[in-house]
Amino acid sequence: MLDRAELLGLFPEILLWDTTLILLVLGMMVARTPARPAAPFVRTVAWLGLHCVLLAIVLVGVGIPITINSIHDILLTDSFTHCCDIFLLVGTAGTIMLIVDHGGRDTLRAFETIVLILLSTSGMLVLISASDLLIMFIAMELQTLCFYVLAASKRDSECSTEAGLKYFLLGAFSSGLFLFGCSMVYGSTGVTNFEELGILALTRSWGVPDPSTGIPIIGILCIVVGFLFKITAVPFHMWAPDVYEGSLTLVTAFFSIAPKIAIFANMVRVLNHCFHDHDWQSLLFFASIGSMILGTVAAMAQQKVKRFVVYSSIGHVGYLCIGFAGGTTMEGIQSLLIGLLIYLFMTVNVFGLFCAVRPVRSQYLGDLGVFGKLHPLFAITFSLTMFSYAGIPPLAGFCSKFYLFFGAIRCGADVLAGLGVVTSVISCFYYLRLVKLMYFDLPGEYMIPPRLDRDNSIVLAITVACITLMFLYTSPLFLVTHYMAMGLFAESGVGFSGSVA
Amino acid sequence: MNNSTILFGVLSSLALVSGGLVVRSGALNPVPAVFLFLLVFVLCSGLLVWLDLDFFAMIFLVVYAGAMVVFFLFVVMMCTFRREGREHEVAPRHTEFVVGLLFLSHLWLVLERSPRPPTPSAYPIGEHCGHVTSATHLDTLGTLLYTHVPLLFIGSGLILLVALLGAIVLTVHTPGD
Numbered sequence: 001m002l003d004r005a006e007l008l009g010l011f012p013e014i015l016l017w018d019t020t021l022i023l024l025v026l027g028m029m030v031a032r033t034p035a036r037p038a039a040p041f042v043r044t045v046a047w048l049g050l051h052c053v054l055l056a057i058v059l060v061g062v063g064i065p066i067t068i069n070s071i072h073d074i075l076l077t078d079s080f081t082h083c084c085d086i087f088l089l090v091g092t093a094g095t096i097m098l099i100v101d102h103g104g105r106d107t108l109r110a111f112e113t114i115v116l117i118l119l120s121t122s123g124m125l126v127l128i129s130a131s132d133l134l135i136m137f138i139a140m141e142l143q144t145l146c147f148y149v150l151a152a153s154k155r156d157s158e159c160s161t162e163a164g165l166k167y168f169l170l171g172a173f174s175s176g177l178f179l180f181g182c183s184m185v186y187g188s189t190g191v192t193n194f195e196e197l198g199i200l201a202l203t204r205s206w207g208v209p210d211p212s213t214g215i216p217i218i219g220i221l222c223i224v225v226g227f228l229f230k231i232t233a234v235p236f237h238m239w240a241p242d243v244y245e246g247s248l249t250l251v252t253a254f255f256s257i258a259p260k261i262a263i264f265a266n267m268v269r270v271l272n273h274c275f276h277d278h279d280w281q282s283l284l285f286f287a288s289i290g291s292m293i294l295g296t297v298a299a300m301a302q303q304k305v306k307r308f309v310v311y312s313s314i315g316h317v318g319y320l321c322i323g324f325a326g327g328t329t330m331e332g333i334q335s336l337l338i339g340l341l342i343y344l345f346m347t348v349n350v351f352g353l354f355c356a357v358r359p360v361r362s363q364y365l366g367d368l369g370v371f372g373k374l375h376p377l378f379a380i381t382f383s384l385t386m387f388s389y390a391g392i393p394p395l396a397g398f399c400s401k402f403y404l405f406f407g408a409i410r411c412g413a414d415v416l417a418g419l420g421v422v423t424s425v426i427s428c429f430y431y432l433r434l435v436k437l438m439y440f441d442l443p444g445e446y447m448i449p450p451r452l453d454r455d456n457s458i459v460l461a462i463t464v465a466c467i468t469l470m471f472l473y474t475s476p477l478f479l480v481t482h483y484m485a486m487g488l489f490a491e492s493g494v495g496f497s498g499s500v501a
Numbered sequence: 502m503n504n505s506t507i508l509f510g511v512l513s514s515l516a517l518v519s520g521g522l523v524v525r526s527g528a529l530n531p532v533p534a535v536f537l538f539l540l541v542f543v544l545c546s547g548l549l550v551w552l553d554l555d556f557f558a559m560i561f562l563v564v565y566a567g568a569m570v571v572f573f574l575f576v577v578m579m580c581t582f583r584r585e586g587r588e589h590e591v592a593p594r595h596t597e598f599v600v601g602l603l604f605l606s607h608l609w610l611v612l613e614r615s616p617r618p619p620t621p622s623a624y625p626i627g628e629h630c631g632h633v634t635s636a637t638h639l640d641t642l643g644t645l646l647y648t649h650v651p652l653l654f655i656g657s658g659l660i661l662l663v664a665l666l667g668a669i670v671l672t673v674h675t676p677g678d
Contacts, residue, residue, distance in 0.1 A: 010652075017659070024666070074650060074652060074653070110670055112666055112669075112670045116663065116666065116667075116670075119659065119662075119663055122659075123656075123659070126652075126656065134650070134653055135650075135652060135653060135656065138653055138656040138657060138660065139656065141660055142656060142659055142660050142663060145660055145663045145664065145667065146663050146667075149663070149666070149667035149670055149671060153670060153671070155671065164671075
């Protein structure tokens, strides 16, 4: 019983599903024709997929972000999901733009990669607006199943196969843990809907003697641990370096950009709506501290490019988790969203640069030497992004870290803010080491200078402009994130908005 | 203790033992492990019958025992395993004892504080309500799944599509590659 109003909210997902199926059939028909070489066709599919994602952005953008509880309350659309959808699609579009040029040329031979990326994007769109434990699990599985295949997609490489297997095993384990948490929550409360769970938690915090024992803490912890696995926070990060190292660079770019947004959005939704008892808070506190420390210490010892990026992203996940420190306060959520958006821009930029450096296999950080002379524009872009990662003042990364620490101090988590500042200062060391390496070191053998293609250059130019010029005009960013946080908080705690159906 | 409780105890304890043996013997030789796995699924479907969930019991038999385990068996039999020297790689025994001890203590904790279930009264009120026309599980499930939460169903369909696509991408070798 889907009525028309409910289907309207699903338009971007429906567009993605339909286009994916069309591209799949098209690809199967064309790729099996023996006369046609495979490589240019990947470009075509990637190009079509890019336009599909752009069209989805338009569809999301023109839709009015009203609060809709659709399809028997399993999806919830509001201003928060609206903007998160746009961020996610922008991130995906950026990644596909990198693939358009490199996919056909280098190593990506199967057009199914694009199809899988589109399918997992649709899964993440559903995940962002999920409002029920069941649809949340299904969307998460749709997304991660695509990722398992993507990680192992380079079959002739041993690293890629190993990465796929490792990702699959640990991902399935974390999904199992997550599902166990869901079943504990359902078993002891009898509801799976986020709003109803929120009402239960609310009545419990009011001291109403409830007939059941409330939401069990072990269920909440299992769900949060499942989340921490997915966002590669520290005690559960062990799969990330190998998986990111083993898979193709383009695939790694997608891994480290898109799911972060979707899972953080979903995590904020769950922790804000269902479990505002703060039973989970100490776990996130610990994960945040651990991620910051490990991201800093381990990135210092890395020699390979992708491992370096992974550990730096683990550190950034730690900084983002600070946003949860004050329970779910408005400022915390807002700073989390700011940090997420800026992280998105920086990561797209970094991967755009790394995709341009060839040969693709086994890149070492030392190979970046003398790029300052070989390709000055590349070197300047790279240095700016690294400064931004480190949090040097006029750049965007500083803004994100500043607001995260500021939010932490406002809610009294001084320890977290202090530790964040210390690790941030230490991390400057290795970000600056890369810049030094690029300008002052002379390696024994010279690399082929990077070749930046047109689409890649566009992506890089846009992201670098965002990173460097953000401090001039920050109000749109703050307004948008404030608006998102408002949308999130308009729903929580009250939870009596009726459904359309 | 009536017959039904005894049946439950037998089924669940057999399932527990064979589940433990799957983990234990899988390190040595995978083929018996797969058969024990099959046994676990069959016993679990027996438990589902005990719970009156007949449709799910059949699904367990058809999908898990009939399709999944057969696939496992297929893969395991196709692969050749070198068994020499692998006997020493099995995890030491005391881990199992620790896990078992934890399990038993947990069981004791749960049983100690669990409230007694209320005994059903001899004259239940409204016993015959809702039994005039009875819907089977399949009816109820179909109504819920296809009409009320179709998105879950569509999502599962997409997951199956991804699984199919993944199997093709990962295993089928085209001559061009």
